[in-house]
Every structure is written in C-alpha cells, then in structure tokens.
Amino acid sequence: MDNSSLSLPAAIFILFLFTTHPNYCLSARKHLSSESDTDTDFIRSSCNATIYPDLCFATFSSYATEIQSDSKILATMSLTLALNTTLSASQTLTDLGKTQGLEPKEAAALHDCVEQISDSVDEFTRSISEMEETQGKSFAFRMSDVETWVSAALTDEDTCIDGFSENAMDADVKAAVATVIEKVAQLTSISLAFVNQYAGSK
C-alpha cells in the first residue's frame, strides 16, 4: 500500500512531464524561429504533390532548414537520398544473392536485379551532376534529361520486381526484394515529382 501511494504521485508527475515537456519544446522552437515554419510549410506543400505525401514529409522535414523554400535544393537532395538508398539496396541485394541454398532461378533474378539497380545508380549520379551544371544545354533541355534519367531509374526498379513475378519464386526472397525495392521506388517517385516541380518553377 505504501509503495502504491508513493508511486501514484510519481507517476502523475512523470505523466505531467511527458505531456507538457514536448509542447513546451515545440512552442519554444516556434518562438525562436518563425522562419522554420515557412520552411516546413514549403516541404509540406511540395510533398503534397507527390504520391507518398506522408513518407515524403517524414523524410524531408528534417532537412527543412537546409532546403528552406528552394525547389532546386529540394530536388537535388531528393536525388542524393534516392542515390544513397539505391546504393544500400544494391548491397542488400548482393548479400541476398549469397544466401546459402539459393535456387538458380532466384539467384539469376537477383543477379539481374543487381544489374538494373546498378543502372539506376548511374542514372541518379548523372542526374545529380546535371543539376549542378550550368554550361551548354538550356535549362529546359537539361531538366528534360534529368526527368528522363529518373524515369529510367523507376523503370529499372520495376523491372527488378517483375523478375520475381513467377509464382514458383521463393516467397521469402521475393518479399525481401519487394521490401528493399519498394523503399527505393517510393523515393525515386518523390524525387521525380520534385525534379518536375523544379523544372516548372522557371
């Protein structure tokens, strides 16, 4: 009885901290930097135009200060993030290909997948450097090239998944590949939307 009468106020105090502390932090942050709200609004409205607004906002809101309201920085950052995620997907698929006792057809599909993903790594790399290029091509032509390459990356990701569409494929391998590729494909789709937004901003 003594224990429970002691812990109840303690519990209430802890509850009090948990419920008030985040609010306090939030309002303090708002107070300190009203600019940050504008940056977050920009991310929110940019993400609103993508197929995955929630994932998009969760991913890019942490970069709000860096992005501000600059659609070029947002597009370039989304390409870099897509590239990074694709590189780690490539590693995961390569590791999966080394699984003991893998059947030849799963091994072959994984091998093809790693090649397709490697193509999309090239497409993102070209796109990122093209975003920084200012000489030569017109802006419209340059953006059209970037859109083409990012679309090609999306196609490569689809092709990878399609390689596992046969019913006889091992369900675990298929599910593992789908999880890895889905993450990459969602980011690629968001990135394509941001490149389109930047292309339309001038």
Ligand SMILES: *[C@@H]1O[C@H](CO)[C@@H](O)[C@H](O)[C@H]1NC(C)=O
């Ligand atoms: C998101 O888009 C919907 C309709 O497309 C619109 O009604 C809403 O205001 C938008 N929200 C933001 C934050 O831009």
Ligand SMILES: *[C@@H]1O[C@H](CO)[C@@H](O)[C@H](O)[C@H]1NC(C)=O
């Ligand atoms: C991408 O990876 C590079 C190298 O690891 C890192 O410096 C950069 O911050 C990453 N960018 C994003 C947006 O994750």
